[in-house]
Amino acid sequence: xxxxxxxxxxxxxxxxxxxxxxxxxxxxxxxxxxxxxxxxxxxxxxxxxxxxxxxxxxxxxxxxxxxxxxxxxxxxxxxxxxxxxxxxxxxxxxxxxxxxxxxxxxxxxx
Amino acid sequence: xxxxxxxxxxxxxxxxxxxxxxxxxxxxxxxxxxxxxxxxxxxxxxxxxxxxxxxxxxxxxxxxxxxxxxxxxxxxxxxxxxxxxxxxxxxxxxxxxxxxxxxxxxxxxxxxxxx
Numbered sequence: 001x002x003x004x005x006x007x008x009x010x011x012x013x014x015x016x017x018x019x020x021x022x023x024x025x026x027x028x029x030x031x032x033x034x035x036x037x038x039x040x041x042x043x044x045x046x047x048x049x050x051x052x053x054x055x056x057x058x059x060x061x062x063x064x065x066x067x068x069x070x071x072x073x074x075x076x077x078x079x080x081x082x083x084x085x086x087x088x089x090x091x092x093x094x095x096x097x098x099x100x101x102x103x104x105x106x107x108x109x110x
Numbered sequence: 111x112x113x114x115x116x117x118x119x120x121x122x123x124x125x126x127x128x129x130x131x132x133x134x135x136x137x138x139x140x141x142x143x144x145x146x147x148x149x150x151x152x153x154x155x156x157x158x159x160x161x162x163x164x165x166x167x168x169x170x171x172x173x174x175x176x177x178x179x180x181x182x183x184x185x186x187x188x189x190x191x192x193x194x195x196x197x198x199x200x201x202x203x204x205x206x207x208x209x210x211x212x213x214x215x216x217x218x219x220x221x222x223x224x225x
Contacts, residue, residue: 031212042116042203043154043216050212088153096142096207098214100153 002026002099006089011107018076020104022089025070031092032065034074037103038085046074046087076106084108113138114206116217123194124225131189131220133204139184140206144214145177148201160187160204194224 003025012018024032030051035043049056049063049072056063062075076083089101117132133143141162146154158179159167166179178190191198201221205214 033213035216040219040221042114042218043205045213045215048213092212092214096214097144097156097159098154098205102153 002029002091002093004089004091004099004101006087006101006104008102009105009107011109012079014079014081014108014110016079018074018079018083018106018108020074020076020087020089020106022072022074022101023070024072024089024091024099026091026093026099027067027070029091029093032063032072033090033092033098034061034063035088035090036085037088043088079106079108081108081110113208113215114204114217116202116204116220118220119218120221120223122223122225125195126193129191129194129222131191131202131204131222133187133189133206133217135185135206138208140187140208141184142207143181143187144205144207145179145187145189146203146205148203148219150201154203157189162187191222194222196224198222199224 006022033048034046036046037043060077064073086103086105088103090098115134123129143160145157148154157172160179160181162181168174181187201219203219205216
């Protein structure tokens with residue numbers, strides 16, 4: 001199946017930008033997603049990108065996709081304390097199944 | 111607002127009992143729902159695909175007789191953990207796909223603790 005990898009931890013100062021990276025193996029992946037999970041809660045869809053796009057911006061969030069290198073990133077501008085959470089990269093196969101990375105724990109320090 | 115609900119949010123049961131978890135799509139019909147489990151500090155692992163009106167499709171290594179899935183209507187799928195054991199303690203999350211929308215929406219999850 002699909003292998004999706006993420007770095008496990010990221011510490012960032014409030015007001016700085018956060019960049020979370022993700023790599024995947026299946027070049028036929030159609031949609032790629034970023035989800036946010038706060039403690040004890042389900043997953044909140046943050047944004048997604050179609051595989052024929054290079055970039056997508058939505059307010060403070062910017063997604064970059066390098067399809068050649070199978071690399072996806074999420075940039076959060078002006079990171080706030082409320083952004084502290086676990087962020088999951090997920091890749092969708094043709095049958096709608098999602099493969100998730102291990103999650104990156106983002107800690108925002110004052 | 112919420113797209114998917116789950117009930118209960120938390121459940122504690124004794125070893126050997128069965129527990130039913132409900133996943134509901136709110137205000138729309140979902141022919142396909144997914145069930146995941148998540149161990150502490152780990153990622154989500156897909157357990158099965160729940161199809162309305164037909165049998166669920168289980169991922170490799172998931173016991174279908176242990177985790178019974180019923181998708182009896184277009185808005186409700188249930189996961190029953192039969193003869194639960196402490197190792198079944200986990201966070202169970204469902205998701206739905208909206209027709210024509212290329213995203214999966216997740217429920218808030220159900221925390222199961224088996225004593």
